[in-house]
Amino acid sequence: MVVQERNVDRVVSGSCADCGALVDRRMACVDVATHSTVELCATCWNAYRQRQVFSAGCCG
Numbered sequence: 412m413v414v415q416e417r418n419v420d421r422v423v424s425g426s427c428a429d430c431g432a433l434v435d436r437r438m439a440c441v442d443v444a445t446h447s448t449v450e451l452c453a454t455c456w457n458a459y460r461q462r463q464v465f466s467a468g469c470c471g
Contacts, residue, residue, distance in 0.1 A: 427452040429459075 426433050428449040437450035451459070 425450065427455055429455040 424433075424435050425437055427437060429451055432452055432454075434452040437452055438456050439448050440451050440456065441447075442449050
């Protein structure tokens with residue numbers, strides 16, 4: 412799953428769409444592969460953003 416953007420919307424308590432962890436706050440994000448909205452915990456959101464930024468590796 413590749414997450415394109417994060418909306419400002421926050422969904423209160425529930426399970427993360429990726430890791431399944433039960434968290435207090437999730438962020439609604441758009442999955443570019445399925446064009447659907449998914450709710451991710453902060454850890455999964457940060458992991459996907461880092462993979463996008465460093466997709467070519469840490470040295471560019």
